[in-house]
Amino acid sequence: MYRLNDVTKLYAKGRQTVPGVRDVTLAIEDGQWLAVQGRTGHGKSTLLSLLGGLDRPTSGTIEFDGQDLALLREGPVTRLRARSIGFIFQTFNLVPTLSAAENVEAALIPLRTGAAERHRRVNAALESVGLADRARHLPGEMSGGQQQRTAIARALVKEPTVLLADEPTGNLDEDTRDEIINLLEKLWRERGLTLVLVTHDTAIAQRAQRVGVMNEGLLTVRPADRAG
Amino acid sequence: MFFITYLRRELRRRMRQAIFIALGLALGIGLVVTVTAASAGVRRAQSDVLKSLYGVGTDITITGKAPKPRLPGSGFAKGGQTFEVGPGGAQVCTKGKCRDAAGQRIDHLDGGSYSPISQSEVAAVARLKHVKAAAGGLALSDTSITIPTNFGQPGGSLPTPNSFSVQGVDTSQLSLGPLSAGTLTAGRSLNGADAAADVAVVDSGYAKSNKLKVGSTVKIVGHRFTVIGVVAQPQGGSPPQVYIPLARAQALGKAAGKSLKNDVNTIYVGATSAADIPAVQAEIKRLLPGDTVTSASSLASEVTGSLSSTARLANDLGRWLSIVVLIAAFAVASLLTMAAVTRRVREFGTLKALGWRSRQIIAQVLGESLALGIVGGAAGVGLGFAGAAIINAVAPPLSASIANSTGQQIVAAGPGGPGGPQNFAPTATHTVAVPMSASVTAAALVAAVVLAVVGGLLAGSLASWRIARLRPADALARVA
Numbered sequence: 227m228y229r230l231n232d233v234t235k236l237y238a239k240g241r242q243t244v245p246g247v248r249d250v251t252l253a254i255e256d257g258q259w260l261a262v263q264g265r266t267g268h269g270k271s272t273l274l275s276l277l278g279g280l281d282r283p284t285s286g287t288i289e290f291d292g293q294d295l296a297l298l299r300e301g302p303v304t305r306l307r308a309r310s311i312g313f314i315f316q317t318f319n320l321v322p323t324l325s326a327a328e329n330v331e332a333a334l335i336p337l338r339t340g341a342a343e344r345h346r347r348v349n350a351a352l353e354s355v356g357l358a359d360r361a362r363h364l365p366g367e368m369s370g371g372q373q374q375r376t377a378i379a380r381a382l383v384k385e386p387t388v389l390l391a392d393e394p395t396g397n398l399d400e401d402t403r404d405e406i407i408n409l410l411e412k413l414w415r416e417r418g419l420t421l422v423l424v425t426h427d428t429a430i431a432q433r434a435q436r437v438g439v440m441n442e443g444l445l446t447v448r449p450a451d452r453a454g
Numbered sequence: 455m456f457f458i459t460y461l462r463r464e465l466r467r468r469m470r471q472a473i474f475i476a477l478g479l480a481l482g483i484g485l486v487v488t489v490t491a492a493s494a495g496v497r498r499a500q501s502d503v504l505k506s507l508y509g510v511g512t513d514i515t516i517t518g519k520a521p522k523p524r525l526p527g528s529g530f531a532k533g534g535q536t537f538e539v540g541p542g543g544a545q546v547c548t549k550g551k552c553r554d555a556a557g558q559r560i561d562h563l564d565g566g567s568y569s570p571i572s573q574s575e576v577a578a579v580a581r582l583k584h585v586k587a588a589a590g591g592l593a594l595s596d597t598s599i600t601i602p603t604n605f606g607q608p609g610g611s612l613p614t615p616n617s618f619s620v621q622g623v624d625t626s627q628l629s630l631g632p633l634s635a636g637t638l639t640a641g642r643s644l645n646g647a648d649a650a651a652d653v654a655v656v657d658s659g660y661a662k663s664n665k666l667k668v669g670s671t672v673k674i675v676g677h678r679f680t681v682i683g684v685v686a687q688p689q690g691g692s693p694p695q696v697y698i699p700l701a702r703a704q705a706l707g708k709a710a711g712k713s714l715k716n717d718v719n720t721i722y723v724g725a726t727s728a729a730d731i732p733a734v735q736a737e738i739k740r741l742l743p744g745d746t747v748t749s750a751s752s753l754a755s756e757v758t759g760s761l762s763s764t765a766r767l768a769n770d771l772g773r774w775l776s777i778v779v780l781i782a783a784f785a786v787a788s789l790l791t792m793a794a795v796t797r798r799v800r801e802f803g804t805l806k807a808l809g810w811r812s813r814q815i816i817a818q819v820l821g822e823s824l825a826l827g828i829v830g831g832a833a834g835v836g837l838g839f840a841g842a843a844i845i846n847a848v849a850p851p852l853s854a855s856i857a858n859s860t861g862q863q864i865v866a867a868g869p870g871g872p873g874g875p876q877n878f879a880p881t882a883t884h885t886v887a888v889p890m891s892a893s894v895t896a897a898a899l900v901a902a903v904v905l906a907v908v909g910g911l912l913a914g915s916l917a918s919w920r921i922a923r924l925r926p927a928d929a930l931a932r933v934a
Contacts, residue, residue, distance in 0.1 A: 308809020323463035
């Protein structure tokens, strides 16, 4: 599904140019789970942004289902993101004024889905993450775990083929972390998602099929030493 | 529905800022509505003043040129009656013959402010192209002075002049001239059958102060006129006080001692349409080059006094103050909206990551700004109504003045010019008291709606430009 060839992303920092990722060549097959590890500032989030079409590479190609994201105009990339790519963030990024259901519904707005269909899909998504009874709660009225589960429901309600998760358990305690990872793994299996998960946690990374390590923008990928 | 919910929740979240923005816009819009209402009130007052001076239906007025002032030592006007104080004591002189003034009464019906125009010119004007109708009139002043018997003696009294204005009305053309602007409050108006009768219609203010009613009599240069009607002029103006048939005014009135028989000193002209007024004015100037031709618009420019000052205040200071406050309100609203968008960069970055197009986010932000603009506009209209009510409650009555003769001409030999007559009060300024009524017009409400929408869109446009340029990766990087 994803084919990255010699992808480099450079950032300007004052008069200097700093590489975010360098010469990354990678293939991610449909339904595969890739965990990406690495120290802070070594390009993990940059790689995720490039995969999600949130940023464009300085050089190289990023093919997604045969389309080069580097060459697509903003409109088609946005449409592709709306249909096929779900995001989960470390800080949940829920809209604070909207309820759990409305936050989930926000992901369906770009698809111009009818109100009744939106309502049905939102309820189903919240149920799938065990939050049916929290639909009307605002983010501020929920725990960190519940907020992240809302964010997962928001990412999955449009039934994407790819899920990009940027340290989804970084702000959670250990018990909640396990709960969220178990949920993600379950959904990955059930829905046949392609999952790219950035994490500092080696235990979580080992649950993936492959593990990539980012070091100063360079990516090294190896099969995970899966426990089970 | 989602759009409305999101908008409502967001505005509720930053309630204080939203109220501040809406209040700023309300203040600016309220000021515009108030100033517009005041301007409309002033315009209406000006229009009423002009009506009282001019008459409804009259588009152009022609007046005879002002006579040359009588200089000291220029002698007596032929047939005139004058009061002189000379070395021989106070004397009343008629046609050069003088007698002791003590106990004497001088009575004039004079049109001295305007030179006479031959009545045949009225017909000539009526024949001009684009002239609908023309009517002659005589603006006169009845002035009487009774000289006290002890005048000139040590401790003696001074004579007090008594004067009122008289308008000779063409009874065959009652739709033109100052009487046409009035509303009959008692009795009847003049008509064609009154052409030669000693009948009068009196102004309501004059009737009240002199306790006149239908059936009373008024004395004009010694002739008794029966009051047949009482008329009220708009805005409590200072119109002629007594209206009599033109023929009677011509028979009794004099100008510089000469009889006004077959003369008028004012011609009232109605044009076939408003667009024809300038052309008619030009034609009249060619026909009567020595006379003064004024239209309502040119008369308006000659109005002075507090009404004129208020008009300038409302039109100049008020307009600029409104513009400055509006610009400040728009600037504050724009900056606060921009600040709110800056705080929501992460939120908009997330929405972009979810697949929201820039224009959807811009529509959301513009919708929020527009909602604030509409709330501010509604509050501004309320403030505008309140401002208009305050103006009506506290504004003192305005006065409008226009250089206009009352026809009074009292000639006296003063201490500065022994041996020769002097103008005591040759002309007077016509001053009208005008109650000001500021009312919010439909145009002001339309302006408020437009300003509210423009204010809202302006406030949101800067922020929208920022959103359009926002790269989702940058927005999300700030979160990390």
